[in-house]
Amino acid sequence: MAAAFSDAKNHAFTLVVDCPVYVHVGSDISRPIFVEDGTSVRFVGNGLFITDNVFIPTWVIANSSQIDLRDWRVKYIGQLPVDPDTKGYVANGTFVPMKGKYQPAGAFHDMILTPWLTANRGIRFDRTSGTVTSPWPGPTGTSAVFYILGTTNSVKIDGMKIFVPERADGAHFVPVCFLTTVGFKSNQVITAAVPIDANSAALPSEIEVSNLELDGTYMGWLGSLKSSHFRNIRSFRYGDLQDDEGENVGGVGKWFAPPHLFYITSPKFNDLRNSHLEISGVLDWGQRVGVARDKHDANRSGYALSLKISASDSSVKDYTSYRPDGLLDLLPSERLVIDGLRGAYDSSFLNNIYPAVRFPVGPYHNVIIENVEVEDRAQKATIAPIGGILDANSSNVTLRNVNAVLHSPATAAARLPVFLGENHSIEIRIESN
Template sequence: MPSSPMPSLSPPSTSALPPPVKVAGTKESIRNWVSCDGVTDDAQGVARAFAAASNNAFILEIDCPVFMHVGMDLTRPVFIENGTDVDFTPAGLLILDNTLIPSFVMADTNDVALTNWNIEYVGSLPINYITGGYYDDGIWTSKGGKAPGSVFNDGILTPWLKTNRGINFAHGVNAQWSGPVDISAIFYLTGDTSNIDVEDMKVWVPKNAGGDHYVPMVFALTVGQTSDQNVTTNTPVMQPYYATPSNLTFSGITLDGTYFGFQGSAQNMKISDIVSYRYGDLQDANGDNVGGINNWFAPPHLFSFAYNPSADPSLYNDNIVIQNVVDYGERTGLPRDTASGNCYSLKLGDDHGSVSNYISFRSDGFMDVLWSTDLTLTNITASYDSSFLHGAYPMIRFPGSSYHDVTFSNVKLEDRAESTAVNPIGGNRDPSNTNINFNVTTIKLNKWTGRNPPGYSPIVPGTAPYFGGTGNSFDIQISHQ
């Protein structure tokens, strides 16, 4: 790629647009801004259409095929503004290819409705996120040692927040950086983004797409600075200066060909009626380099919601509800080095949350239970293949600490491996745990080849698995040869 002088980055702004004149509730076709042939790059037309529809001006209707080329062009992501309502007809289709930067950004954004979306992803995430440069409005810019996502964060998102959200950043301070994985998402939600409703969305890759062409992430939810303030290096990372996306609803989402589905942090979020088909891990065209160079890409999951227990509690995950999920677990590609993690269907740390009616067939396993208080999981059916990861992982792990009031009820687990040597449920020895309960839990193994009977005494020290703490109870029945 040719090098060129460094162009000046300038974030897109909606402040200079004329005020909307449409009547709220009316519909306007995307045809007024784009070519509608599904081939022409209509990214700029899409941005103009979304800007015109903001502040409840009208419902933007996508009723034709639209190709939105973002790639690694930092000027192409669309910032979705307050009061934006976008609906698709059956003929509507967005073709996206964002690479290491998002297609859509919601930053301190409120009151957005996205309904009936159809998205075909045709991009490909490189195995090295340090690409040697990026595009700026179509011009290749060499930039050694910098990731396109970090340049977007500092050079586009930060000044956009200043212009559109009244955030004055001190010298050397930028928008909260969430890392190169989250910012690769199709939808990047950050800060005080709230009252977002996503209903009946389909996201897929072509049927012949290899594992190197899967969607890196569909939804990223990240902590960020809030509007109308001065941010310095001394600004505390807590509310009201920072916020976690909140009051979110995702329903009727179908995914086919993804690494991550949902990732990040949230408060007061309900996710329901989710179906996932093909999944995989970052890999090259030959299926090698799984996880990327130096495993830079975090082990992906259908859902991954974690929080830092040493952070301020005002930013913790709170009241995440997940229900009615079917993860068919059609795995593409080989596992990565097992020391760097695996692709469980669910990774969750939550206060006051619940998971219900969840079915998973992922070969990698079902769940990492992270730091949680008052978390209930009911009606869980999951199977995996412990041999896929060479017996390195159980089906359910507890890798965090200080679990309180965590209850599993009506759980059916199965290991499809010909023989099993790893306990299906991993223990946790933290003596501060309280009230970890498994009620009516059955586990089916084909043949047990481990050293001791599996799960034979989870409350006796020295056995495996073992759960430390008080108030724990286990009704777990395991069948095996």
């Protein structure tokens, strides 16, 4: 299959998949498929990819452009282990013992991806002044089915379905469907002294995703990107990393990142920020498999709500979620509009720790959240559905036409939140029945 993708590059032809194909990856770092410029792949008839990547991706799109993926059907049959120490990794079919943890992820990143960038993208990693590799996205990120990085642009994904078998339990869900992350630009020398910023690195851009359907996932779309659009997204079953007995939720030590349908996270590098994003027409049915990872308020590590986002000059419109975990975590953002956030959650499922809409870390500037309808389905609500802003540096946040319905609420649950900062306009209505 890797040869077929290679032959199709540079617009040589459209690769048509009309039958089931097993793309066996597992934890063998030699098996991920790199997708080059000008690759088009279309599914017809009984076209199906079956994959099983563990800690490493199945497909890698690194500094590539003009990729067209139409009507894909991807069936995931792998299992991410809850113990991050796999004792080693596989290379060309041979198990290689190695101490530490996340061994396949680290080995793929350092031994496959980084050298590939040198051989195919002209990025020379000069280690005379210290160790340097392609920027590390973490073991959650490397577990993605699609690993997209760097200057990758002009990618169209339309009509794709990523799913697990109908009877798959929560231990066998897709760890991450897509990762978009920072990567070094092509044709340069990188030393340990080179900062990761807009001069040396880039975020994927011009990613157009439409009519995407996910069923049986932990993380849907993870990472950072710009100038991209998501339209008509559907999600069904979801959960959190767990073992076959439904225990060790989040992994041993809760090493796996809290899952979301969208986790658009802030890059930790200068001048690289999520911007000009549009997300519209999302329906997250919220069919939860498994239990919440946090049982008590102490030692919390996050939860699997639907949308977690940090962005500027961006918009989210007509977003509906029925995840019992919640609807929205807003990360540092500016000039962001969220219009039409609707759905329901269950604060009792979350052990009464988290609200439906939260502002965990700021600052926020010139943010508008309007036309919100949310219901807490807990029989007796004990926590407020809308969290407050505790970052005093925030400014010009508007919450308009925000409505929440609670059942038999405690006094604290019906109390309006506190919003620190300046020039906010807050309109929240909490009803009880």
